[in-house]
Amino acid sequence: MTNAVQLLREYGLRATPQRILLVEVARNLPGHFTAEGVFERMKETYPTLSVVSVYRGLETLRELGLVTRTELGGDAAAYEWTEGERHHHLICTNCGCQTDLDDAEMIELRQHLLTRYGFHAAIDHLAIFGLCSFCADEQNQRLIAAQDQES
Ligand SMILES: [Zn+2]
Ligand SMILES: [Zn+2]
Numbered sequence: 626m627t628n629a630v631q632l633l634r635e636y637g638l639r640a641t642p643q644r645i646l647l648v649e650v651a652r653n654l655p656g657h658f659t660a661e662g663v664f665e666r667m668k669e670t671y672p673t674l675s676v677v678s679v680y681r682g683l684e685t686l687r688e689l690g691l692v693t694r695t696e697l698g699g700d701a702a703a704y705e706w707t708e709g710e711r712h713h714h715l716i717c718t719n720c721g722c723q724t725d726l727d728d729a730e731m732i733e734l735r736q737h738l739l740t741r742y743g744f745h746a747a748i749d750h751l752a753i754f755g756l757c758s759f760c761a762d763e764q765n766q767r768l769i770a771a772q773d774q775e776s
Contacts, residue, residue, distance in 0.1 A: 629644075629645045629646075629648040629649050629652070630645055632648060632691075633645065633648060636689045636691065638685070638689070643667075643671060643674070643678075643682070644682060646667055646670055646671075647663065647667065647679070647682045647683070647686070648686070648691075650663050650666045650667055651663055651683070651686065651691075651692060651704065651706050652706045652708075654666075654706065656705065657697065657703035657704065657705050658703070658704055658705070659699075659701040659702070659703065659704065660676060660679050660680045660683055660701065660702070660704065661676060661701060663679050663683065663704075664676045664679040667679060683704055687704070690707075690708075690709050690749075691706065691707070691708055691709075692704050692705060692706055692707060693705050693707045693711070693749045693750035694750065695714075695749075695750040695751065695752050696752060697714065697716060697723075697752050698716060698718070698752070698754065705750065707749075707750070710728075711728040711731075711748075711749055711750065712725050712726065712727060712728055712750070713725070713726035713727075713728065713730070713731065713748070713750060713751040713752070713753070714726060714750075714751070714752045714753070715753050715755065715757070716752055716753065716754050716755075717754075717755065717756055717757035717760055718754050718755065718756065719756055719757070719760040719764075720757060720759070720760055722757050722759075724757070726751075726753070731748045731751070734746070734748070735748060
């Protein structure tokens with residue numbers, strides 16, 4: 626894995642000590658994280674750091690395609706270190722389980738939006754909300770049980 630300094634230079638950013646740490650922290654956090662979570666880890670090294678500057682730093686990385694941001698239904702936006710590799714999520718609104726969705730699933734949708742609407746969709750990190758098969762089954766069973774009672 627290229628080190629943070631090389632990576633920043635590769636993407637045309639000045640490798641300031643704070644940015645190097647931001648990259649190291651963000652890259653090593655598994656899965657989704659919040660700006661707040663990065664801030665918590667960085668303020669040990671930079672006690673005067675503000676959460677706003679962490680947020681700005683993450684947005685810079687996002688513009689370069691190193692991290693993605695998405696609304697996963699929580700209080701804060703979820704960031705994820707992706708370094709150009711896209712993936713998406715199916716999120717169950719009942720039990721909260723998440724299933725990763727390969728970007729290959731979006732190729733047809735992107736193509737369709739382009740041919741149908743001439744729209745170049747930036748689908749970087751999509752969260753689709755709904756019911757997982759388990760919860761959908763459970764809901765069906767409950768519906769059937771309710772109908773049985775009625776008749
Ligand atoms: Zn994700
Ligand atoms: Zn579920």
